[in-house]
Amino acid sequence: MQKIDHHELDQFIEANSLLFGTVQRPGIMLTSKNEIVKFIYPRKKFSKAIFFSQAANFEKNAKALLEKGITGPIVSKTAHCQAANTYYVVYEKLAGEEVRDLCDQSQLQHLTELAHYLAELHDKGIYFRALHLGNVLKLEDGNFALIDIADLKTKSRSLSAFARGRNIAHMFNVSEDKVYFQQFGVNRFLEAYFQRAKLTDTKKGLLVWRMKRRLRADMRGGLGRL
Ligand SMILES: Nc1ncnc2c1ncn2[C@@H]1O[C@H](COP(=O)(O)OP(=O)(O)OP(=O)(O)O)[C@@H](O)[C@H]1O
Ligand SMILES: [Mg+2]
Secondary structure: OEEOOHHHHHHHHHHOEEEEEOOOOEEEEEOOOOEEEEEEOOOOOOOHHHHHHHHHHHHHHHHHHHHOOOOOOOEEEEEEEOOOOEEEEEEEOOOEEEHHHHHHOOOOOHHHHHHHHHHHHHHOOEEEOOOOOOOEEEEOOOOEEEOOOOOEEEOOOOOOHHHHHHHHHHHHHOOOOHHHHHHHOHHHHHHHHHHHOOOOHHHHHHHHHHHHHHOOHHHHOOOOOO
16 A cells, blocks of 8 residues: 655645545546546544555455456555545446446336346355445446445355345345335345345245345335245
């Protein structure tokens, strides 16, 4: 990780274009080489150690995903500016659209493929804690990719039914995305997930049990018999 001073940080910010955030506090920038720069700031609820590991984890997780054959950002640089209490990560921009934007354009059919993709991630031992429709891109080549990968766990074995249920419930509970799952059908999503996931009927039952316990009431109401 490169160490930079405040002046170097300001110069770096000036040389790039702002995509999200403000010049005083950039969120996401684009470099002249078409790379994404993600800035990481301390959050109140995080300890200093977690703050540091957000930047380091991003890089580590990018490598872990690549090793498992999953498309994600390829990191070219991480830097820390102690004076500004900021980290940033530079990585390849992927050509695609957020699944949330596609749903917003009424293209809910992508949720079937997303269910298949999520089953594959879980079979490969990936627990993406920041899972929501704004953090998954549908690429121009038809594949999906994960972004915002600081908060992700990789295991050598496939995920347990409980972990899968928890992860799916988390995704269904995200307030910006709920409406799309309700329109598409929570059951329809789960059926697509089960088509692809390597799970026995007992494990499917455990997953649903776990998921239901984590679901908020308004989403639970949309579940019929599975
Ligand atoms: N590798 C990438 N390729 C293409 N677009 C990207 C990439 N990384 C980020 N983006 C775009 O920038 C947006 C925001 O990025 P990201 O999800 O990493 O940060 P964030 O959601 O603003 O931050 P956080 O979730 O940490 O508060 C994405 O939703 C996506 O539109
Ligand atoms: Mg995000």
